Amino acid sequence: MAPRMKVTRLFQAFFKSERSAGYVLIGTTILSLLLANVLIGPAFPEFFHHKAGFANEFISLNLSLEHWVNDGLMTIFFLLVGLEIEREIYIGELSSLRNASLPLFAALGGMVIPFGIHFLFNAGLPTQGGGGIPMATDIAFALGILSLGKRVPYGLKVFLTAFAIIDDLGAILVIAFFYTKSLQMLYLLGAMAVWGLLFVCNRLKIYRVWVYLLLGVVMWYCMLRSGVHATLAGVLLAFAMPFGNGDEQSLSYRVQHWLHYPVAFVILPLFALVNTGIIIPTTWFSDLQNNNSLGIMLGLVAGKPLGIMAFCGGAVALGWSSLPTGVNWRYLLSAGILGGIGFTMSIFITLLAFDDPNVVAQSKISILLASVVASVLGLLVLQMAGKKDLALQGKP
Numbered sequence: 001m002a003p004r005m006k007v008t009r010l011f012q013a014f015f016k017s018e019r020s021a022g023y024v025l026i027g028t029t030i031l032s033l034l035l036a037n038v039l040i041g042p043a044f045p046e047f048f049h050h051k052a053g054f055a056n057e058f059i060s061l062n063l064s065l066e067h068w069v070n071d072g073l074m075t076i077f078f079l080l081v082g083l084e085i086e087r088e089i090y091i092g093e094l095s096s097l098r099n100a101s102l103p104l105f106a107a108l109g110g111m112v113i114p115f116g117i118h119f120l121f122n123a124g125l126p127t128q129g130g131g132g133i134p135m136a137t138d139i140a141f142a143l144g145i146l147s148l149g150k151r152v153p154y155g156l157k158v159f160l161t162a163f164a165i166i167d168d169l170g171a172i173l174v175i176a177f178f179y180t181k182s183l184q185m186l187y188l189l190g191a192m193a194v195w196g197l198l199f200v201c202n203r204l205k206i207y208r209v210w211v212y213l214l215l216g217v218v219m220w221y222c223m224l225r226s227g228v229h230a231t232l233a234g235v236l237l238a239f240a241m242p243f244g245n246g247d248e249q250s251l252s253y254r255v256q257h258w259l260h261y262p263v264a265f266v267i268l269p270l271f272a273l274v275n276t277g278i279i280i281p282t283t284w285f286s287d288l289q290n291n292n293s294l295g296i297m298l299g300l301v302a303g304k305p306l307g308i309m310a311f312c313g314g315a316v317a318l319g320w321s322s323l324p325t326g327v328n329w330r331y332l333l334s335a336g337i338l339g340g341i342g343f344t345m346s347i348f349i350t351l352l353a354f355d356d357p358n359v360v361a362q363s364k365i366s367i368l369l370a371s372v373v374a375s376v377l378g379l380l381v382l383q384m385a386g387k388k389d390l391a392l393q394g395k396p
Contacts, residue, residue, distance in 0.1 A: 021144065022141045022144015023144055024265055024268070025269065025272050029272050033277070035277060036279055037278075041279075050064065051063060052065060060225075070275070071231065074234075076259065078233075081139075081172075081238075082238025083256040085169055085238070086241075088162060102321040103159055103163035105312055106312050109310055111307070113304075113310070114300060116303070130353045130363060132174045133299070133342065133349050133353065134340075135174065135299075136346050137168070137345070138343035138344045138371070142338045145338055145379055146335075152331075155324030159327060159332075160339075167339070171345045175232065179349065183228070188227075194218050198216070205242070209255060212241055219233045241255060268344065278368075281361070284365055288365070288366060293363070296346075302340075304336060304339040330384070340371070340374030342371055347367055350367065
């Protein structure tokens with residue numbers, strides 16, 4: 001019998017906000033493409049290259065608007081993801097090995113196989129570094145599409161969220177180890193020292209949120225200057241915050257609750273607006289046939305469900321895991337296909353992997369197209385699984 005799943009009110013709030021964010025992201029992406037290609041033109045994406053900030057002999061923070069969003073505001077997104085991972089580990093679906101094993105295997109398969117597909121197409125080429133692009137799943141988009149299905153088992157929602165969270169953690173580690181181009185050790189040590197100080201505050205039972213946020217900003221600046229991607233500071237800050245019992249009085253709960261709507265309705269839409277304003281060239285169709293584009297699209301659309309189903313099937317067959325309550329293999333396949341919606345994290349890794357603007361644009365178009373295909377296919381399989389389930393129950 002499948003293990004009983006732990007569902008908290010905070011998870012329900014998380015699912016609700018992520019689902020809504022998916023709709024907002026879809027609208028913002030369409031708007032961004034229209035602004036770049038129909039309403040304004042090249043001036044729209046170029047606007048985000050303007051710099052803002054300040055610099056002196058002690059602090060240098062003169063970044064482009066694009067970098068303020070990608071390196072600054074997205075740190076808050078990663079803080080929310082980190083808090084969600086922490087919550088799931090302590091009291092949620094990942095709190096026991098038995099419960100965590102299936103989404104863990106799903107995430108592992110959903111990273112290894114897509115990477116392998118991209119590598120097969122791009123080994124030895126300048127685009128080989130894009131192997132991390134099809135490894136990621138966009139939680140907001142995936143849950144947004146899942147919510148369109150009728151009579152979706154709650155266990156499937158928790159499973160998809162859990163493996164997408166582990167997937168995000170994997171993407172974060174990929175960014176840390178493989179997309180750090182230059183390292184300034186002094187700043188990195190400074191960031192680690194601040195992180196250590198945050199843990200000291202945790203142990204001393206300091207629960208004032210401003211202390212953690214202030215130290216978090218210092219850690220973010222040190223991380224930015226170190227060469228390691230600054231957004232990782234958000235995850236590190238999340239794990240340093242006191243979790244307590246995970247109830248409404250805990251600092252972790254309160255911060256996560258505060259961040260839901262700003263992230264869902266401000267930060268992620270801004271990220272989409274800044275990064276999907278792609279000028280679609282007349283050669284876009286032929287560009288989809290190059291090795292990098294094929295690796296990305298096949299990795300997301302085919303590699304994700306193949307890896308997820310293969311690894312989950314093996315884990316269940318060996319008795320290491322069991323299917324969630326109310327979830328059969330048809331439902332699991334729909335979740336695997338929806339895992340191919342890369343979007344936010346895939347675009348994020350694209351910006352780190354490539355410096356050539358043409359390759360970046362081609363990669364973004366491939367990600368968007370693959371995410372649309374995965375959305376449609378995933379929803380169709382989900383609907384068919386629901387109808388089959390009803391038929392087996394003898395319901396019209």
